[in-house]
Amino acid sequence: MFVIHCPYCGKREQSEFKAGGEAHIVRPKQPTELSDDQWAEYLFMRKNIKGVQFERWVHAHGCRKWFNMVRDTSNDEIKAIYKMGEKPPRKL
Amino acid sequence: MTNNLRVKSSKFIDETYKISFKFNNKTYYGYKGDTLASALLANNIHLVGRSFKYHRPRGIMTAGSEEPNAIVQLHKNTSRTEPNVRATEIEIYEGLEASSQNCWPSVNFDLGGINNFLSPVLPAGFYYKTFMWPASFWEKYEYFIRKSAGLGKSPTEPDPDIYEHKYIHCDVLIIGAGISGIVAAKTSAKNGFKTLLVDEKPHLGGSTIYQNSEHFKINNQISSSWLEKEINEIKKIDNLEIKTRTSVAAFHGYNFLLARENLTDHLPLHQRNEKVRHRLLKIRAKKVISATGSLERPLVFDNNDRPGILLSSAIEKYSNLFGVACGQKNVLFTNNDSAYETAISLFQKGINVEAIIDNREEVDSKLVKEIEKNNIKIYKGYTVVNTFGYKKINKISIMQLSKDGQKVVGSKISIDCDCLGMSGGWTPAVHLFTQSGGKLKFRDDDQVFIPNKYPSDQISIGSCNGEFTLDEILTGISKKLKDFLNIKKTDYENLEIQSHFNKTKRNIWLLPSDKIIGKTKPFVDYQNDTTAKDIKLALREGFRSIEHVKRYTTTGMGTDQGKLGNMHALGIISETAGSRMGELGTTTFRPPYTPLTFGTIVGRNVGEYFDVFRKTPIHDWHVENKAKFENVGQWKRAWFYPKENESMHEAVQRESKAARDSAGILDASTLGKIDIQGTDASEFLNRVYTNAWSKLAIGKCRYGLMLNEDGMVYDDGVTTRLDENHYIMTTTTGGAATVLGKLEDYLQTEWPELDVYLTSVTDHYATISVCGPNSKKIVSKVIPEIDLSDEKFPHMSFKNAKIDKVKCRVMRISFTGEQSYEINVQANYGKSVWDKCMQAGKEFNITPYGTETMHLLRAEKGFIIVGQDTDATMTPIDLQMDWIISKKKYDFIGKRSLYRSDTIREDRKQLIGLVTENPKEVLEEGAQIVADANKSPVEMLGHITSSYYSPNLEKSIALGVVKGGKNMIGRKLIIPMENKQIKVTVTDPVFLDKENKRLNA
């Protein structure tokens, strides 16, 4: 079980958090102008990689804030955590 | 039993404290400090159980948690019965009753033993290959297999014991209190770290503590004396907590560990009442030091499983720690120096050692010389080729090994014995290390896997790190601890160590025999009866991956997880397939390291504490009025209120009729409520609901349907505009938390520019719904200050009001199709307002109704329940709710998905109504709907989602989803049931008051 550093509350047990899938997938601003394929790409396709992955997490049983996490899915190492709207760190 | 095999007294055994216990219904005696295994051995009992597949007699093999054979059932046929208890771990107590398992009718006469003679036809994969065909026979096979095999019996009565969970945070956790663990604990604690030391055994000191040989000394003291002083010292340190009988079950990432602290299993039964039996420790440690030791390896040769064959180190432990001789004519069989240590300690205790069979040709360490000096015959370069004796070993035959160790040569020699100790070297106990994500490397010198890469702040020290000898362990430990703990000095800088152990070893995974392998039984996994032959067969059949071989042969899949045999399985695969051990890797070690009982895992979460439940502020009234409850999410909701002798059906019919004929009252407090405020609140609702919100006037309510981005219906409810920038949204009872979560997600991650704030207020309000033709009269009595006339307070509107100075919000909204008022009041006033409504409604026979009647009433009106009439595959169009999709809005969650090629198909399952040909016949929810039940294969068109007998329409009604149902109004369809076919007609889903006359009345 991870220890996650919530950018608003500090270190907390993983059981307080929920994972929200891949990060940096932006909802299209004009969905109606997309083809079925383009919409499906946004809606369904996720990378799900073994290795360094960018993820969304929420401090569900805490401050309820969403944030981003860079995690190596092969060993669960958390490489970085940053707020929503911030750019991922260059160096990992 | 007259055979008492107690030898010289041991300080770990209290011979003044005699304990009686029963094994297979016979009474025996042992002493305080004995395990069941040591007490049985003292009574000359080796035969403890039968093996799983061949039912071969099996005895005690080890003296620890790695035991594969000596597993027993405790307290058979009582609520405290427990299967699969290792006799080598359970400490005896007055009243202990143990019995053999996996034998029928008895351990001495076991019918399943026939499998042993059938074994040529019971190879690896036999169960997979044979019993799978024909499939219809499985039930018969299963009966036979379960009766004659099986590992013990689970209890059938509730567990009378108490268990609990506890969180522990520490700076340094040390697993294992052998010599390395003790040294680490003292160093850590003396340097100010909050330290926790745990060990699965009842005593500290591991195997060094009973080491009495002059050959192993520290600072000129016998190693055990030196260690004893260290132990006495650490017991005085304040910031060191020591927990014995505590076994680490799991080592997860980020140094999170689970351990089971055993508090009462060693006590007499009458002393256990009201005490916590096991405590599950949830440990978060900043640093972890694994000092888990190592396990001695058996040797793999023909018939290496007879009772009386033990690990050499176990024989030493029984003699030194428990003062028990495992036999009177002992023979040791080894490929390294360890067996000589055993021989010396047996010798010291006056226990006879007949001979030592050593695989090695040249051996000349001090230990060997001492044995030779005492005239014990050593057969160098020999191997055991067979053993004899059915229920206990009585003879072995040995032969000389060829130079390359692949064959035996010369003639056979027979040696009589009643106990055979085997030593195949040592395997580091890296199980916990690998659980934590650690990576191993293979050391070719002595053929062991040792820790290589640590995934968290941890180290392994001592023999679990491949440092097997006293000098290896202690010379490096000081520097290791200094580096790991970042400290300057330890008490162990310049120890003087004397250790006469020669490390040479001759490793042969499968020892050769004079017979062909097909005629031998060299066991690798004792508990699952896997032989070297089975592993070779798996390889011949094409299995290569260790994980596949494991599953095919079941090696390592017993309750001991193959602690003894896994390395041999790997070695045999490696030799047979010509692959390198290091490349094969090991199988995954999974938690728990030793089995946990369910009680420990569950802790206090049993009975009424199994899960939390939520009660409304009016709950007590429902209880007093004999409501039956149903669980909705975590809520307890009043389901129906049966009057004397009323069945559920009768109660629901009465409640439903009363609500439409006069007045009904419902506790709707469980509905999710989300307070929405901010200058962009209207825009936000536009984006999350399918319909438009900007033009909703203040004081008006609107029903909304929320979709997922994939276009499927997610939740629904009525939202009220309280003010320009203030709304209150209601959600389904079960959906409240996830809807709030979803809305927050969009708000924070997609639309951070919106000025909107969401607050859950579900618990803040009690919600009372009064419905029916007389509801207006009742509510006007309760809240006289509001003009309830249809002109001033029409359907779908809202007003603030007061009931005796208590503020309330009143909405005229309806889920039943009747005119209906929803009163929201601060939760703690809920009960009194409910009472007022009941009082005011008395003259109108106001009838409380539960969720079942609510469901029936809404079904009459064709209102859906999200989650009952929908699953995650229904769009609003499928629900015939096209009217709720705004055509003007540019975007909302899920909009784009409503015209994907899949969602616009005409033949999607669509919501329709169904009426039965026989109006009395009520359909079963979940039943299939077909057009032609006689066609083969039958085409499934859909299924029934809601079904009731409507007392108001006096007929059976149902909702269902049917492929292309929208265009099937009037069609006759069939509901095929087990012994009949029910004829139904497709109708519109709205059965009652299509014109909304009752709503607006």
Ligand SMILES: [Zn+2]
């Ligand atoms: Zn937080």
